[in-house]
Amino acid sequence: MENIKIVIDGKEVEAIRDQSVLDVARENGIYIPALCYHPEVEASGGSCRVCLVEAHQNGRMRLVTSCNYPAREGLEIKTDTDLVRRIRKGVVELLLSRVPDSDVIRELATRDGIEDTRFFKDEGDNYRYKCIACSLCTLVCEEVVGVSAISMLNRGYEKEPGTPYHKASQACIGCGACAYACPTQAIAMTDEGALRKIWGREFSMVSCSVCGKPYIPEAQVDWIVKTTGKERSFFDKCPDHR
Amino acid sequence: MESRKLNSVDEFNEYRAKILNSHKGDYPVIYVCGGTPCLAKGSRAVAEAFRKEIEAQGLECRVELSLKITGCQGFCSKGPVVSFGDDIVYMEVKPKHVPEIIEKTVKRGEIIEALGYKDPATGKKAATFDGIPFYSHQKQLILGDLRKLDPFEIDDYIARGGYASLDRAFSMDPDAIIDTIEASGLRGRGGGGFPAGRKWRSCRNIETETRYVLCNGDEGDPGAFMDRSIMEGNPHAVIEGMIIGARAVGAHKGYAYIRDEYPLAVEAMKKAVVDATALGILGKNILGSGFDFEVKITRGGGAFVCGESSALMRSVEGKVGEPRAKYIRSVEKGLYEQPTVLNNVETWANVPLIINNGVQWYRQTGTDGSPGTKVFSLAGKVENTGLVEVPMGITIRELVEDIGGGVLGGKRFKAVQTGGPSGGCIPQSKMDLPIDFDSLTDAGSMMGSGGIIVMDEETCMVDVAKYFISFLVEESCGKCAPCRDGLPRMLRILTDITEGKGKEGDIEVLEELCDVLSYGALCGLGTSAPNPVLSTIRYFRDEYEAHIRDKRCPGHVCKSFITYRIDADACTGCTLCAKQCPQKCISGEKKQTHVIDQDKCIKCNVCREVCKFDAVRVE
Ligand SMILES: Cc1cc2nc3c(=O)[nH]c(=O)nc-3n(C[C@H](O)[C@H](O)[C@H](O)COP(=O)(O)O)c2cc1C
Ligand code: SF4
Ligand code: FES
Numbered sequence: 001m002e003n004i005k006i007v008i009d010g011k012e013v014e015a016i017r018d019q020s021v022l023d024v025a026r027e028n029g030i031y032i033p034a035l036c037y038h039p040e041v042e043a044s045g046g047s048c049r050v051c052l053v054e055a056h057q058n059g060r061m062r063l064v065t066s067c068n069y070p071a072r073e074g075l076e077i078k079t080d081t082d083l084v085r086r087i088r089k090g091v092v093e094l095l096l097s098r099v100p101d102s103d104v105i106r107e108l109a110t111r112d113g114i115e116d117t118r119f120f121k122d123e124g125d126n127y128r129y130k131c132i133a134c135s136l137c138t139l140v141c142e143e144v145v146g147v148s149a150i151s152m153l154n155r156g157y158e159k160e161p162g163t164p165y166h167k168a169s170q171a172c173i174g175c176g177a178c179a180y181a182c183p184t185q186a187i188a189m190t191d192e193g194a195l196r197k198i199w200g201r202e203f204s205m206v207s208c209s210v211c212g213k214p215y216i217p218e219a220q221v222d223w224i225v226k227t228t229g230k231e232r233s234f235f236d237k238c239p240d241h242r
Numbered sequence: 243m244e245s246r247k248l249n250s251v252d253e254f255n256e257y258r259a260k261i262l263n264s265h266k267g268d269y270p271v272i273y274v275c276g277g278t279p280c281l282a283k284g285s286r287a288v289a290e291a292f293r294k295e296i297e298a299q300g301l302e303c304r305v306e307l308s309l310k311i312t313g314c315q316g317f318c319s320k321g322p323v324v325s326f327g328d329d330i331v332y333m334e335v336k337p338k339h340v341p342e343i344i345e346k347t348v349k350r351g352e353i354i355e356a357l358g359y360k361d362p363a364t365g366k367k368a369a370t371f372d373g374i375p376f377y378s379h380q381k382q383l384i385l386g387d388l389r390k391l392d393p394f395e396i397d398d399y400i401a402r403g404g405y406a407s408l409d410r411a412f413s414m415d416p417d418a419i420i421d422t423i424e425a426s427g428l429r430g431r432g433g434g435g436f437p438a439g440r441k442w443r444s445c446r447n448i449e450t451e452t453r454y455v456l457c458n459g460d461e462g463d464p465g466a467f468m469d470r471s472i473m474e475g476n477p478h479a480v481i482e483g484m485i486i487g488a489r490a491v492g493a494h495k496g497y498a499y500i501r502d503e504y505p506l507a508v509e510a511m512k513k514a515v516v517d518a519t520a521l522g523i524l525g526k527n528i529l530g531s532g533f534d535f536e537v538k539i540t541r542g543g544g545a546f547v548c549g550e551s552s553a554l555m556r557s558v559e560g561k562v563g564e565p566r567a568k569y570i571r572s573v574e575k576g577l578y579e580q581p582t583v584l585n586n587v588e589t590w591a592n593v594p595l596i597i598n599n600g601v602q603w604y605r606q607t608g609t610d611g612s613p614g615t616k617v618f619s620l621a622g623k624v625e626n627t628g629l630v631e632v633p634m635g636i637t638i639r640e641l642v643e644d645i646g647g648g649v650l651g652g653k654r655f656k657a658v659q660t661g662g663p664s665g666g667c668i669p670q671s672k673m674d675l676p677i678d679f680d681s682l683t684d685a686g687s688m689m690g691s692g693g694i695i696v697m698d699e700e701t702c703m704v705d706v707a708k709y710f711i712s713f714l715v716e717e718s719c720g721k722c723a724p725c726r727d728g729l730p731r732m733l734r735i736l737t738d739i740t741e742g743k744g745k746e747g748d749i750e751v752l753e754e755l756c757d758v759l760s761y762g763a764l765c766g767l768g769t770s771a772p773n774p775v776l777s778t779i780r781y782f783r784d785e786y787e788a789h790i791r792d793k794r795c796p797g798h799v800c801k802s803f804i805t806y807r808i809d810a811d812a813c814t815g816c817t818l819c820a821k822q823c824p825q826k827c828i829s830g831e832k833k834q835t836h837v838i839d840q841d842k843c844i845k846c847n848v849c850r851e852v853c854k855f856d857a858v859r860v861e
Contacts, residue, residue, distance in 0.1 A: 046567020049723050049762050063761045069569050083761070090758030094727040118751065119731040133720060152720075155545070157730055159720030 007076040015071040022051055022066040025079065032079050033088070033108055035183040036134035037067035041143050047134040048183075049091045050108065054078040063087060085112065093117050095132055102130040104184045130186035133159045137178035137187060147171050147223065150178060150199065161187075163199050174203035174217035208238035215239075243397050247522035250530040251409045257521070261401045270348050273389055274335075275323040277314025277471055278506065279628075284336070285322035291337035295344050313388035313475015314467075317376055318628035320359065325389055331371055332357035362625050362647055376626045379644045381607060383615050384591050385631045388475035393510045396517040399478040405523055407597040411486045412531040419490040420446060423593065425601045427613040432458050432549075432586025432691055433766070435612070435679035438593075441583055444573040446491045448581040453493040455484055456558070456577065456584040459500040459507065460542050460549035463662035464713065466693040468617040469587035471629050473500065473507035476591065477514035481537060483590030485528065486597055488535045491583055496535065497558050501542040512539050546663070546717040550765050551576075551584050553719070564719050565765035586691065588617055608634035612678035622659075622695035623650045632677070639673040642696055653698040656797075657781070659706065661690030663713045664770035666777030667697070667706060686777040688770070702797035703782040704789055708736040710774035718767065724759050725768030731755065732775065742802040744790035749779060798860045801845040805861055808849075810835040812857035819849035819858065 002017040008030055015024040023039055025032050032053060037045035045051075045067035055064045056076040063083065078084065089112045095102075096109045097117040109115075122128050135152050138161050142148045149172035153162045161178075163169035174196050179187040189198040194214040196203040205214035206221055215238040225232050234242075248254045274280075274289040315323040320333035324343070330353055332343070339357060346352040358369025359376065371377040392398045399405070411419055424439025445453060457480060461469040473480060484496050500508050515537050518524040526534045543563035547553050550565050555577045557563035568575075576582025592614055596604045608614045612634040618641070621627050625647030632641060638658055642648065649655045657667040660677075666687030668675060675681050679689050697706065711733045720726045732755050738744050756772030763769045779786060788794045795803040808819070808828075815833040820826075827843050830836030838849070850858040 046764055047722050049764070052762060064569060065567070065764075068567050087758055087761045090728075090754060091724055091762050094731065094758070095723055097731065098723075098727050120734055132723065133726070135721070154720070156716065156718045156720040157726055159726065 004071065004073045006071050006073075009077070009079055017072060018070040020045070020067055021053065021055075021064075021069045021071055021075075021077055024071055025066060025077070030079060032066050033111075034067055035104070035132065036136050038136060038140070038181055041136065041139050041181075043139050043143060044136050047136075048095070048132060050088055050095070052084055052088050052091070054081050054084055088112060089114060094119065098122050099128055099130050099132055099184065099186075102132070102184045102186070104130070105132070128160070130184040131160060132184055132186075133161070134183065135161065136181050136183065137161050140177050140181045145173070145175055145177050146227070147173055149173070166200070168201040169199060172199055172201055173219040173223045174198055174201065175220045175223075206235055208241055209236045210241035211238065213238060243395070243517060243521070245520050247520070248529055249522065249527075251412070254405070254409075254521075254523075254529055258400050258406075261397045270326065271390075272343075272348065273312050273315070273325045273327075275315040275321060275325075275389075276312055276393075277318065277321075277388075277474065277629075278467070279318035280315070280321035280323060283321040283334075287337050288322050288324065288335050288340065291340040292344070295340050299344065301344075301348075312391055313393050314385075314471035314629050315389045316380075316382075316385060316629040316631075317359075317626065319626055320628075325371075327390075328371060330369055331359075331374065331377070332369060333359055375644050376628070376630070376647065379636075379640060380631050381615050381633045382631045383595055383607065384472065384476075384479070384588065384617060385629065387479070388471065391476055393475050393477055394513055396478060396514065396521065399476070403598070404478050404594075405482055405518075407482060407594040408485060408523070408529060408531075411489055411597055412529070412533065416446065416490045416492065419486060419597070422601060423490070423596060426596045426604045427611070428589065428592055428596060428604075429612060429679055430586055431588035431592070431616065431689075433689070435689055438585060438589055441573055441585075442487060442491050444571070445581045445583045448574055450581055452495075452578075452580045453491055454577045454580055454582040455488045455491065455493045455496040456554070456582060457484055457496065457498040457590055458549060458551075458554060458584055458586045459498055459504070459511075460554060461501050461504075461587075461691060462546035462549045462717075463691055463693045465621050465695070466619050466662065466691055468619055468629060468692045470501070470504050470507050472587050472591050472617070473498075473504070474510050477507075477510045478518065479591040479594060480511070480587055481514055481518055481524070483585075483593035484537060485524070485535055486593050487583060487585065487590065489533055491581075493583070494534050494536070496537045497540050497577070498537060499540045499542060499548075499554055499558055502544050508539060508541060515539060545719070547719045547765070547767050550767060552765070554584065555582065564721055565767075567721070567764055588692075609676065609678050611680055616677070616689070616692055618692045618694045620646055620694050620696070623653065623698040623701075624648070624696040625650055634678045635676045637674045637676055638668060641677065641694065642673070646696060649696065649698050651698075653700065655696070656699050656701050657697045657703065657706075659687075659695040659697065659774075660693065661688035661773065662693050663710045663717075664688075664767065664773050665690045665693070666773040667703060667781065668777070669781040671781075686780050687773060700797055700799065702740070702795050702799035703778040703785045704736060704740055704795075705797070705799050707774045707778045708733065708740055711736060711771070714767065714771045719765075722762075722764035722768060724762040725764070725771065728755050728759050728763075729768075729771060732759075736775070739786065739789045740795070740800040740802070742789075742793050742800075744786075746790065748790060749783070749786050753779065804845060805840060806838050806843055806845060806847075806849060807859045807861060808836050808838060809857045809859050812855050814855055814857075816854065818852050818854070822848050822852045824848060 004017050006015050013028045032051050034051040035048040051066045053066045055062050092108050095105050097119040100121045138150050149169045176189050179189040194205045203217035206216050207214045221235045322335050324335045325331040353369050355367045358367040359374045368374050420442050428438045429435040543557040548557050548563035552566035553563045572582045605613045615631050617631045657669050659667050715729045718725045760769050760772050813835045820828040825842045827839040
């Protein structure tokens with residue numbers, strides 16, 4: 001690991017070589033909007049394009065996505081120029097056309113001074129609820145959880161996350177990591193009593209022997225026991241009462 | 243071909259001498275074009291007829307005659323093409339012409355003018371390469387060999403000097419090879435025109451054990467077939483280039499990624515790899531040099547975006563062919579995260595030429611900034627279509643008028659579209675623009691991989707933009723928001739304009755969307771997608787305005803703005819149109835003027851196509 005310095009909005013800040021510019025900005029309290037990136041997910045980022053910034057390097061300027069742009073010595077980042085605002089505004093307006101019901105996107109739009117989109121909205125047969133098809137859910141399932149129960153289906157405009165053929169997936173362990181990671185809260189997951197519903201499947205939950213609260217799907221316990229060799233009895237109690 | 247491994251350059255030279263010896267000097271060779279367009283026009287039957295006739299006449303005993311099926315000879319619109327050396331060339335040859343050709347041309351060396359090319363202006367026929375403008379204005383450094391090689395015979399390639407550059411390349415220091423390629427000014431022929439030498443050097447400079455060289459044979463541009471023709475017609479030239487590149491950067495494994503719809507190219511390249519490996523030109527310790535290099539053939543993933551470099555590499559790895567959202571260059575981390583050089587088919591085919599003939603020779607052709615030649619597929623509303631190779635820097639006018647023989651049917655020229663679906667349109671006023679990487683980019687288009695479509699006065703430029711954007715909507719991989727969500731919205735606006743629903747301000751909104759894509763999209767597909775829209779707005783803004791303000795389509799193409807009418811003076815009352823009209827909305831007595839019922843007409847153009855008297859007018 002090589003420590004370097006880069007400049008963000010005129011301020012010199014510390015960074016590790018090849019660290020994501022967005023991470024560096026966040027560590028230094030500099031706000032850049034971002035949706036599809038998660039620091040723990042290696043392959044995430046680059047899809048939503050709202051984290052665009054100006055990168056000045058070797059006498060050249062490029063608009064880049066800060067979430068996956070590597071910090072290198074001599075790099076200067078500008079997060080709030082006319083160009084950045086103009087292009088991001090365009091991207092957000094397009095996202096708003098795709099998911100007009102998403103409060104997260106509406107908030108971003110308001111921040112950028114967009115009242116409503118001028119373009120056609122995805123409604124009726126094309127209704128996409130709140131999903132911006134950024135793939136983060138599928139990457140979390142693959143990289144972090146390790147079960148790959150969901151993946152991106154279809155190409156282009158119709159791209160969306162889902163289980164194979166939209167059938168209830170046997171691979172899914174009901175952990176809900178995808179739903180927690182989703183930047184627009186687009187994944188429906190409900191917990192009612194000791195029953196969790198997600199991706200068209202129902203999971204019965206293990207309850208804590210101390211407080212009685214259902215807290216983890218049985219299928220997830222099976223998975224952890226199988227892959228890590230942890231004792232099953234470990235899951236008798238919820239994290240609060242272990 | 244003999245199946246033995248050649249263990250040194252000397253053995254290779256002996257092998258070559260043996261092939262040349264067995265040819266025993268000059269003998270007539272009939273070259274029947276085996277390119278895909280000519281095959282479709284029946285060249286196999288022509289070749290068969292030659293074979294039969296030669297056998298029937300027992301010609302082998304007197305003249306040593308050999309018949310080869312070659313790669314594309316270029317003049318696809320006039321196929322099947324049959325040629326004799328660098329001299330005589332016949333077009334539209336049918337099996338029935340074979341006896342006459344054998345009698346006159348093969349036995350007596352006579353030229354049969356009647357089988358030559360007919361100049362549309364003068365009506366004069368010419369049957370020599372020098373006498374036909376389509377060929378005489380070209381400079382065929384790459385395609386020249388395609389006419390004369392049997393792509394399935396490695397001996398043929400070796401006899402013509404193939405693989406001779408390896409001797410020099412192996413005796414050169416890898417850095418010296420890169421210096422040579424850099425000095426030659428060779429730029430990538432697959433799109434961006436990136437200097438090949440610089441790419442190679444960046445790759446070589448990374449410290450690592452494993453590097454890769456890749457050949458991009460995905461050729462996704464609709465209508466383009468330059469790379470296919472080279473792979474089908476001269477696969478060994480591509481492989482020879484890759485060996486030199488591998489040696490220069492220090493790679494021991496290469497992949498040729500070939501579009502799935504190109505079975506013949508796959509077959510030719512596979513055979514080339516097998517034959518070269520058998521002779522020890524590929525594999526371990528190539529020609530005793532101590533250098534190992536193997537080539538694998540990979541079939542493409544079937545999508546346009548698979549030709550994009552990061553998508554291609556993922557596809558080679560067996561993953562979904564989607565662009566990667568990383569800013570690390572593939573010369574640093576490419577295939578399997580290792581430093582990788584990716585070059586286009588035509589780029590690779592240029593490499594042996596440079597090593598064999600030197601930088602000075604190479605730079606004699608083309609311009610300072612874009613040396614060498616470029617292969618184009620010339621298509622659209624032009625008399626002569628086909629595969630052409632011209633020196634860089636030739637003007638659009640020369641390409642369209644001299645080589646292309648002018649606009650089809652004597653109509654007026656309007657524009658050329660270059661660079662594939664995300665290229666741009668260049669107008670009449672820029673006919674004298676030199677065709678090179680930088681001039682085309684400055685003019686708002688790009689070289690792309692070399693598709694050239696000629697458009698005449700009956701073209702609507704808004705419709706053209708709509709056509710390319712709808713192609714790109716289908717091909718967007720959907721990974722990033724600007725391209726995935728922006729292109730369909732751009733298409734909607736363009737569609738509205740062509741359907742009479744355009745409004746003031748649409749042009750500006752289109753320009754805004756174009757900016758969002760060119761600055762905001764993830765990969766080259768999205769960032770270059772605005773070109774068809776921006777270039778048509780730049781040069782044909784008046785056509786956009788005519789659609790929006792005057793509800794008029796100047797090219798008479800957009801159905802909402804046109805009506806079909808039968809000219810009473812020209813109509814003979816032959817009733818043909820009335821019979822063919824799918825709407826049955828044309829009425830009239832025999833030998834009387836016919837009339838179209840405008841309420842029912844769907845503007846399908848059938849009447850205009852079938853009318854023998856040119857009586858149907860579009861207004
Ligand atoms: C959407 C897209 C499609 C592409 N398709 C091709 C292709 O079919 N063939 C090709 O050689 N290059 C294609 N390219 C360019 C490649 O990414 C790459 O630049 C090229 O293969 C590098 O080789 P070169 O430097 O020899 O041209 C494409 C680029 C994009 C963005
Ligand atoms: S620009 Fe288009 S093709 Fe390229 S990554 Fe984005 S959506 Fe996919
Ligand atoms: S957060 Fe960077 S592209 Fe989505």
